[in-house]
Amino acid sequence: MLYDIFVDPFVQMYQMPDFFLQVLWEGFVAGILYALIALGFVLIFKASGVFNFAQGIMVVFAGLTLVGLHENGVPAYLALILTIGVMAVLAYGIERIVMRPLVNQPDIILLMATIGLTYFLIGFGELIFGGEPKRMITEELGLPTGSTAFEFGERGLVILQHIDIAAAVIAILMVGALAVFFNKTRIGRALRAVADDHQAALSVGISLNQIWAIVWFAAGLVALATGIMWGARSDVSFALEIIAFKALPVLILGGFTSIPGAIIGGLIIGFGEKIAELYWGGLVGGGIESWFAYIIALIFLLFRPQGLFGEKIIERV
């Protein structure tokens, strides 16, 4: 038993390095996708202090809209542009109808409002597009679909899907763009002010409404990108919504307001759960992927409650 836990997995890693590399790659890709979802959370949290539970369903919704439009005969690129338009309308609507009347409410109320939003979007999405999983229009969007196999060692083989590589590249580009947006622009500074204190920000003349519409739109764009990438790997379906909860442990590791934190947190969770599942999961019957991420976050929290990049919290009275 002890051998199975402490020795055997490492022996396997050493003896079959190609498999280990493949696992790492899988972990990397999963991590990138978690990071993308977490990024959507971070954007909205930074700008409004709202923990947006609806990010998961926004990913599904964006993906479904794109696929649904294409199914109805809209060319792929036009569908993409229209979907961006839909996300903009959604962002404006959310700001107008949900966020604006709830300024200055306690966090838990705002959190609940986004869960209410989740319910609404689930109903709305299923009503329009139906509940069945749909295939993502990967090729039509000009995204690569093939795969490359790298020979490794004597008879080893590591297979990389092109779409995964594309996902990684797009994720990195988006993170870079967002980092610039947050740190170098006037709107970015306003965003950080709003995150600190709604009323104080209002009092120095920052328009909350405009800021929130912008962030929700940005989060919608991130959701669309996530939806395309994730959809290309599996299918576009409402099951994705549960996976979005994984963003929570990612955020715990990386901190709720840190963009690089979201990326690194996502990667740690991605690597951690794939390795744990494939090397240790079998010992307890498998399927530990569903909760392992939360346990990582939990253990982490006990030792470093402020997150990877947070400063030590000094409580004042």
Place this chain on the structure above:
Amino acid sequence: MNAIVTKESLPEPRPASERELLLRVDNVSLSFGGVKAITDISFDIRKGEVRAIIGPNGAGKTSMLNVINGFYHPQEGTITWRGEVRRKMRPYEAASQGIARTFQNVALFKGMTTLDNIMSGRSLKMSRNFFWQLLWRGPAEREEIEHRRKVEEIIDFLEIQAIRKTPVGRLPYGLQKRVELGRALAMEPELLLLDEPMAGMNLEEKEDMSRFILDVNSEFGTTIALIEHDMGVVMDLSDRVVVLDYGKKIADGTPEEVQANQAVIDAYLGVSH
């Protein structure tokens, strides 16, 4: 109960500095990361006195109180509480051994009524366990009523009968401060730490609060340590004053001595070095 007590009318058998020792801090230092909040401070508090801690903003006054009731743990120094020497206090210990306090920014339980807030001060003195609480009728109810009587006495003393059932979040600031004092009094403390009890009050409210503090001191015999910026109040109320500046002690003595101290004058008025 409501007779106005002035300092002069109090019997004062011995000067404050000769009374029995209640609490002493020796060479206490506290820092956060690289920032030194308190450097090597020693002073004592004697039974029955009103001890003022003054100093400019950021001098480390609140940190000092936090050290005394165990919310911050100093890196160096010792605290002697009723003859027992220890490295640091723990909040629970401090509370159960009779140290109560009020806070600079009112720290009331906002969702609860005035009555419940003051009742919460009795928590340590109530003991009926969970199963009696479930039943309510009988021991739990009797205990609750017994403590309710004590709390009503405090409510009478502070003249806040009218707001008994009002959630404290809705009260004006001055009354909140008063409720907070009531909550601390409900603990029947031996030492009462008051962190700026009169901040943000108008003259009338300050006079009321001063009267309450003196009454508490003389009627219940409670020792009081208070932080206050209003020098008039400090000089009138306190028996002895300790002055902090940039985390260091610069003076300690009776109000008259402190007033005449050159270092204190420099700290408050600024001095060119």
Place this chain on the structure above:
Amino acid sequence: MFYREAGQFKTSYEADQALFPIRQDKIGLGIILLVAFVVIPLTANDFFLASVMIPFLVFSLAAIGLNVLTGFCGQLSLGTGAFMGVGAYAAYKLTTIFPDVNVIFLVLVSGFFSAAIGAIFGLPSLRIKGLYLAVTTLAAQFFLEWCFIRIGWLYNYNASGAIEIPTREMFGVIISGAEATPLARYFVVLTITVLIAFLIANVLRGRIGRSWMMIRDMDIAAELMGIRPLQTKLMAFAVSSYVCGVAGAMMVFFWLNAAEPSSYSITLSFQILFMVILGGLGSVGGAFMGAAFIWILPIVLRAIPNMLDVDIGAETVEHLAFMVVGALIIFFLIVEPHGFARLWQIAKQKLRVWPFPY
């Protein structure tokens, strides 16, 4: 007019500290209990009892449980569903091991198992607050769900992976299993719910309830006043999980007859959380109102097309119900973030001064 407290003088602290200090409230409660125990059983049909009242009561109890933790102690939990599941599986195993013991007793005992599990997952709450704590409870949710699926012993290695409730009697009346009549189940569920609600209300108005609220409102001040944070929070976790566990056990024993791990999924956690928030954080009465809203509203929505003779598919109705519930949640949060309990208070206040509001 008729809701007046004028002329009712409280002459003792006992009277002032009663659960319902105003006479009209006492009468109102009496009427509600009379309706619940006498009128509904006499008049309601089986559908109403089995699909409306029983689930409503089960959810109310679960909402009271979560309210203890989130509404009174201020600790956000997203693991309610799993804690309910622990109660259900514990009760199931207990009836398998002790088939002759009264099933109601076993259901009440099963709560202790979820209380223990709840306290374990409450341990991190000493260091973790707010949203961060939500992650701990999510860990509980997904980990326990995984246990319900993977640990065959818990469901007696059934091929279906579900737990099926055996038939059990009390005083010669079948109260659990498929043959039990809705009426018998209704009485069991109603009695347990009312009893626990009453006991919890007692705890909440005393020293322990106050210590929870102290932690919720200002944990630092509470600590400096001699409240031990860990003990207090763990107690809230344990009591909350006990109540949720009993609700979970009742859910499968007296309502569903059979349950799968997915019955206790995160969806259930959210449902209960909605009930608590909409009903009003920190209000036992609100838990009932919230449960009524979240459970009964979709039933009504589903019934509307039939009544209007409109022909739309069942699925469409389901989706529309989702949308309406989501929209109404947002609507109520905007209108009254403190929930129905506050609306009820405001209404009572208005009634007191009616018809001369100034």
